[in-house]
Amino acid sequence: MTTARRRGRPKGESGSRDLIVAAAEHEFGEHGYDGATIRAIASRAGVDSALVHHYFGAKADLFAEVIGIPLRPDIDVPAILQGPRDQVGERLVRYVLEAFERPEVRRRGVTVIRVAVGSKVMSQPLIGFLSRELIGRIAGTLGTPDAALRATLAASQMAGLLMTRYVVRLPPIADAPIDELVARVGPTLQRYLFE
Structure with a gap:
């Protein structure tokens, strides 16, 4: 049996x-x-x-x-890029900032940023992940000869914004409403990616 x-x-x-x-x-x-x-x-x-x-x-x-990446930009950002092209910059900024307003995402996200900046051992794998899974995917959708540079410029803008708002907490960026940051930073991302 x-x-x-x-x-x-x-x-x-x-x-x-x-x-x-x-x-x-x-x-x-x-x-x-x-x-x-x-x-x-x-x-x-x-x-x-x-x-x-x-x-x-x-x-x-x-x-x-x-x-402990609290967001999955490798999954979420390609969906954002599928929407109306003239709104991609603003949607990217809104996606990241609204996510970081959630306490569990902010806590883990700030930790990841600090580790990336302060630990050479873990910064290299993080750079590899972002290069392949985020920047590479964004660049692949742009279809321009300078697509990698454009995607990296957009990523650097967002990294600086996250560092300033959530790690350093530099006023007035730390206190600015999300809608205002979306309106001001979104067009910059849009220009980096598409103009």
Whole structure:
């Protein structure tokens, strides 16, 4: 008589998720975002690479988990770029600022910014993630020879705004209403991306 297999997670895998995250921290720290592979992370964790995909999906998902990225610009920004082109700059600024107004996003986001600025070990994987998953995707939609520069300029504008408003808390930017910042910064992003 054969016993039917139970559905769900196989026995003995309760700590696998934590092992995968710890292994990914090491791999991203040693090899950067581009150099780290799911196969190497799985090997370091002592699990099959299919289990890594089971828990986290793609490498971007695992990286977001490891460093605690509170937003998924690699998923959300392409959707913003699909809308009316003349409003992309304002929609990008609004998306980021409204997200950072949520306390859990702000707390984790400020931590990620501080780590990126203060830790050489973790700044390189973060740069790789942003270059490939955000800037590369934006540049891919622009279709211009200088698309990478345009996307990077837009990203630098947003990084400066986040640093000024949420990390340094420099008045009056820290206290300005979101609508005012959208109206002032949105056209700059629009110009960087499309003009």
